[in-house]
Amino acid sequence: QKEVEQDPGPLSVPEGAIVSLNCTYSNSAFQYFMWYRQYSRKGPELLMYTYSSGNKEDGRFTAQVDKSSKYISLFIRDSQPSDSATYLCAMSEDTDKLIFGTGTRLQVFP
Amino acid sequence: DGGITQSPKYLFRKEGQNVTLSCEQNLNHDAMYWYRQDPGQGLRLIYYSQIVNDFQKGDIAEGYSVSREKKESFPLTVTSAQKNPTAFYLCASSRFGTGGFNEQFFGPGTRLTVL
Numbered sequence: 001q002k003e004v005e006q007d008p009g010p011l012s013v014p015e016g017a018i019v020s021l022n023c024t025y026s027n028s029a030f031q032y033f034m035w036y037r038q039y040s041r042k043g044p045e046l047l048m049y050t051y052s053s054g055n056k057e058d059g060r061f062t063a064q065v066d067k068s069s070k071y072i073s074l075f076i077r078d079s080q081p082s083d084s085a086t087y088l089c090a091m092s093e094d095t096d097k098l099i100f101g102t103g104t105r106l107q108v109f110p
Numbered sequence: 111d112g113g114i115t116q117s118p119k120y121l122f123r124k125e126g127q128n129v130t131l132s133c134e135q136n137l138n139h140d141a142m143y144w145y146r147q148d149p150g151q152g153l154r155l156i157y158y159s160q161i162v163n164d165f166q167k168g169d170i171a172e173g174y175s176v177s178r179e180k181k182e183s184f185p186l187t188v189t190s191a192q193k194n195p196t197a198f199y200l201c202a203s204s205r206f207g208t209g210g211f212n213e214q215f216f217g218p219g220t221r222l223t224v225l
Contacts (some may be wrong), residue, residue, distance in 0.1 A: 004152075006152070032211060041198075041221070042219070043114075043202075043217050043219050044153070046213050046215075051211065088153070096141065096160070096204075096206065097168075100154075101152055102150055102151060102152040103152055
């Protein structure tokens, strides 16, 4: 079993939809939970991070962490074609060694 | 502009040859990282360095070597011992040891193809 599991998709939604992206993990020592966005043939960029459990909101993006279930989510409201990318979850015990999910490819069509 | 540069963007190598990928950062970060990305496997850590003249193996270090002679530079050599070197290679850097969250910033990547 991988430490971090993520559905690779692809996920195709119409513009304006609410998107839900998820990861599960097995290591209860993870404390930092991150979501990266990666456009095709580019390096990933950090969207949001959460320390321990709870929710965090930034504009149209909301990150949730449920440590009891070992489950994290990223919600995108009012999705736009420019949100089309691969979304990678990442986790770590101390932010120095990140464990990544496989990434979910999202396509938002007009 | 502060950031991370990787060169070249595309690299072709014949089997049996060693090749070195460049990574430079001007963010004054102490820590630097090399990841490999394959389709369906996400990013996997090859090597990382938290300070000049010191580095540690990641999860898939076999067939790779690194050096960290300068704070700004962390080159990766893909040796002929690496059995499946064709991949997208990503370099990252971050602050280290702040006691809080240290964001890893990624370069644009180098796509290596073995012919």
